[in-house]
Amino acid sequence: xxxxxxxxxxxxxxxxEDERAVRASVRQACADLVLPxxxxxxxxxDLPAAQVRELVGEFxxxxxxxxxxxxxxxxxxxxxxxxxxxTELEAADSGIRSMVSxxxxxxxxxxxxxxxxxxxxxxxxxxxxxxxxxxxxLTEPDHGSDPASMTTRARQDGSDWILDGTKTxxxxxxxxxxAVVWARTDDGVRGFVVPTGTAGxxxxxxxxxxxxxxxxTGQVVxxxxxxxxxxxxxxxxxxxGPLSCLSEARYGIVWGAMGAARTAxxxxxxxxxxxxxxxxxxxxxxxxxxxxARMHQAWATGTLLALHLGRxxxxxxxxxxxxxxxxxxxxxxALEICRTARTVLGxxxxxxxxxxxxxxxxxxxxxxxxxxxxxxxxxxxxxxTGEPAYR
Numbered sequence: 001x002x003x004x005x006x007x008x009x010x011x012x013x014x015x016x017e018d019e020r021a022v023r024a025s026v027r028q029a030c031a032d033l034v035l036p037x038x039x040x041x042x043x044x045x046d047l048p049a050a051q052v053r054e055l056v057g058e059f060x061x062x063x064x065x066x067x068x069x070x071x072x073x074x075x076x077x078x079x080x081x082x083x084x085x086x087t088e089l090e091a092a093d094s095g096i097r098s099m100v101s102x103x104x105x106x107x108x109x110x111x112x113x114x115x116x117x118x119x120x121x122x123x124x125x126x127x128x129x130x131x132x133x134x135x136x137x138l139t140e141p142d143h144g145s146d147p148a149s150m151t152t153r154a155r156q157d158g159s160d161w162i163l164d165g166t167k168t169x170x171x172x173x174x175x176x177x178x179a180v181v182w183a184r185t186d187d188g189v190r191g192f193v194v195p196t197g198t199a200g201x202x203x204x205x206x207x208x209x210x211x212x213x214x215x216x217t218g219q220v221v222x223x224x225x226x227x228x229x230x231x232x233x234x235x236x237x238x239x240x241g242p243l244s245c246l247s248e249a250r251y252g253i254v255w256g257a258m259g260a261a262r263t264a265x266x267x268x269x270x271x272x273x274x275x276x277x278x279x280x281x282x283x284x285x286x287x288x289x290x291x292x293a294r295m296h297q298a299w300a301t302g303t304l305l306a307l308h309l310g311r312x313x314x315x316x317x318x319x320x321x322x323x324x325x326x327x328x329x330x331x332x333x334a335l336e337i338c339r340t341a342r343t344v345l346g347x348x349x350x351x352x353x354x355x356x357x358x359x360x361x362x363x364x365x366x367x368x369x370x371x372x373x374x375x376x377x378x379x380x381x382x383x384x385t386g387e388p389a390y391r
Contacts, residue, residue, distance in 0.1 A: 006265055009300050014307060015080075019172070019391040022081045022083035025062065026088040033058055041214035042358050045201060047095070047205070049342075052133070052175045052216055056103070057094070060130020064089075064100055066108040072124035074108075077154030079313035083255035089323055091263045094362035095215025096323035097256045102171040103127060105248040107134025108182045110191060114235035119193055135176040135203075137167035137220045138242045145375050147182075148239060152222065154183040154192060154232075161232065163192060163200075163225040171371070173203040178232075181220060182242045191241055200225040211365040214358075227258075247323050250370050251313065254326035255306045257366060260359040261299045261334035267354055268292060268341035275345075282344070291344055295337045302330040321383035324376040332373065335363040 012020065025083025035057060041047045059065055063075040065163065068082040082104075089097035108127050111119055111134075126132040143149045163183055179194045179201075196203055202221040209217065233241070269292060272283035281286045309326050312318060338360035342349035349356050367373055375390075382388050 004204065006269060006296060006299075008261070008296060009304075011300065011303055011307070015084075016166050019080055019084060022077070023084040023088060025184075026064065026085045027091075029058065029062055029064075030088055030092040030096070032283065034096055037091045038096070038214050039352055039355070039358070041280035042093070042095075045209065045213040045217055045354055047214050049175045049216070052099070052172075055099070056133055056139070056234035057130040059100055060128060063128075063179055064104070065130055066104040066112070066124070066128050068104070069108060069112045069124075071127075072112070072120055073128035074112075074124065075128075078310075079251070081309065082252065083310045084284065085254040086256040087259035087262070087306075089259065093214050093358070094256065094260060094366055097259070098171045098212065098215050101249050101252045101256070103134055105252055106136035106245050107176075107178070107180050109248050110136065110233065110241070110245050111193070114191060114233040114241055116194070116230065116234050118230065119233070123193070127178075132177040133172055135170050135172040135220065136180045136242075136245065137170055137173075137179050137181040138223075138246075139167060139169050141166055141168045144370055148189075150182065150184055152181065152183040154185045154190060156186075156229075157226070157258075159229040160252045161192065161227045161229065163194070163222045165222050167220040167222075168216060170220050171215060171217055173220050174205045176203065179203075179220050181222065188237045188238050189241070190237060192227060193231050193233065194220075194222070194225065194227065196220075198225055198227065211361045213361075214387055243320075246370050247318070247320055250323045250327045251309065251318065252324070252367060253370060254309060254330050257327075257330040257334035257363065258299060258302045258306055260363060261295075261302065261330075261337040264273070264334075264338040264341035264356055264359055265292075265299050267356060268344040269296065271345050271348070271354075274383045287342060293341050298333040298337055305329060316357045321379050322370055324371070324383075326377040327371065328373065328376040328380060330368050331363060335360065335367060338363060 067075040067077045070076045086097055110124055140150055154161050154163045176196050181192045194339045200223045203218050205218045272288050273281055275282050342356045378389055
């Protein structure tokens with residue numbers, strides 16, 4: 001469907017020619033590599049490891065992995081470029097965007113920002129090329145929104161470190177070559193570079209998911225894992241390390257959610273224009289037009305918010321509460337757009353022949369991960385009032 005049909009505000013005019021080219025290349029890659037298969041991956045609840053390797057390799061060749069980082073084989077592109085890429089990836093599927101986001105904004109960002117030069121040289125070029133896959137271990141079975149209470153521990157034994165603990169709901173874990181794991185030490189929370197082939201490391205898959213089914217999710221189980229002294233990330237101590245990485249990933253979600261929303265809006269527009277009831281297309285009925293108008297309004301508003309945050313990030317950087325405003329608004333808006341679009345399709349909306357239920361179910365996870373709706377609400381509330389209300 002032509003962009004003019006849904007882009008009533010001419011939002012494309014706010015992008016540069018280069019930015020539109022980035023978007024077009026990622027959109028084409030998703031059309032070639034993801035869209036022909038993603039419904040099957042989702043229905044089967046399985047994205048085979050060999051397929052993950054192939055996708056990551058292709059994304060690496062396109063320069064999408066760590067594309068907003070400088071050096072070490074990374075593309076060094078801007079925040080808006082990265083956001084547009086996230087939009088196109090999530091327009092295909094949230095799980096595919098998560099794969100790229102965890103690789104670049106979490107694992108690679110942690111190494112790039114806090115790692116030693118030796119750690120960067122060892123891992124980043126291969127990760128940027130898609131030759132190695134990374135994951136990021138912060139969430140634990142009993143500690144999600146309160147990472148300060150983590151129980152994973154690292155203790156020194158001579159010049160080595162010994163790690164024990166479990167991280168859960170870790171995207172890419174079962175196929176990862178390296179995990180950036182955050183653990184409590186006698187000197188506060190520290191990050192560790194953990195090759196997954198190290199003795200004592202297990203990365204079992206989490207099964208029976210009803211959301212993000214086209215995504216590989218698992219645990220990182222650490223049992224007396226011995227690492228050399230130089231496995232620790234030297235550039236940070238405390239929770240500011242992992243939380244700053246999460247801000248990078250949340251920024252991508254602000255854009256990505258609007259990709260899922262756009263797919264839902266376009267699906268509803270196309271369906272409403274061809275589905276006839278009572279002798280004419282349902283797009284000609286007032287209640288259907290009201291739904292389409294509200295969906296467009298929410299999508300356009302969220303896209304403008306994402307672009308504003310992207311321009312600010314490129315020029316000045318973003319404060320955490322600004323990212324929280326974006327994630328809170330855009331994910332909740334995208335979820336409502338998908339639900340409304342489903343009603344436009346009626347019973348057909350629940351069919352796997354259409355992407356609406358897949359996107360809606362995926363967004364239920366996006367709503368929760370990397371900061372729940374409640375936690376981002378409280379971040380915004382504290383920024384507005386100056387009063388913390390977490391307890």
